[in-house]
Amino acid sequence: MVNAQTPPKVEPLADALEDTKQATESVKEAAEDLAVIHAVLNSELPAEVRQGDAGAAVDQTKSVEKQLGESAELLDQATDKLEREIKKRKASAKRRKTK
Secondary structure: OOOOOOOOOOHHHHHHHHHHHHHHHHHHHHHHHHHHHHHHHHHHOOOOOOOHHHHHHHHHHHHHHHHHHHHHHHHHHHHHHHHHHHHHHHHHHHHHHHO
16 A cells, blocks of 8 residues: 555556557557458459458458557557656655655
8 A cells, every 4th residue: 555655666567568568569560460461352352252251351350450450549548648657656756755
């Protein structure tokens, strides 16, 4: 429990920040890879092949790519929040040391 005398810990947040940054990059890379896959499938498969399940699969790649992009945006927002909180806690700890 953090009270007025105990400075809040930064290390767990710094670890979470690093994990969030890595996850964000992984999700962005997956979204980009999937966008390429979708483009290739959409342009290279003949129209008669893109019927039924095959067509649905091609369409699904676009949908999943969009979901990954949205997830990457959320992770970017979480990263920003963590960075702000870490700066805030470091500033608070620095103020406490100077008192």
